[in-house]
Amino acid sequence: MLCRLHQFIGHMEQLRLSDREHAHLRALCLFSPDGVPDFLTRKLQDYQAKVLRSLRTTCQPDDERVATLLLQLPVLRTFTGTFIEDVFFVGFVGDVSIDEVIPYLLNAER
Incomplete structure (x- = not known):
């Protein structure tokens, strides 16, 4: 894949x-x-x-x-959503579901 x-x-x-x-x-x-x-x-x-x-x-x-x-x-x-998530986000945010991270990123202070 x-x-x-x-x-x-x-x-x-x-x-x-x-x-x-x-x-x-x-x-x-x-x-x-x-x-x-x-x-x-x-x-x-x-x-x-x-x-x-x-x-x-x-x-x-x-x-x-x-x-x-x-x-x-x-x-x-x-390409499944899980595959894309694993390839692009695991190295960035660790072994965490991107669904859990996005709300945090959107609310983060700039």
Whole structure:
């Protein structure tokens, strides 16, 4: 699984995403309607449609780039939340659930 993550990261680096493209892909992931209650599905689909329109505008006139970027998103679905948490947060916060740490980080004094 870690090897696939390294391959994915390498491929994303080769694509040389702009900050805007990166933000669009993050928003598409954030507003994914998968696994949410039915009453939220339509709203999230609307948000995704808006983000997609904005991504297309950002990448104009290169429709192939939009397709290439969007085809990267299914790869992310192969990584479980637990795997991502283990890879990125255990070294940072120790062997603690990220669900327990986020509220603490959000309330920490700056």
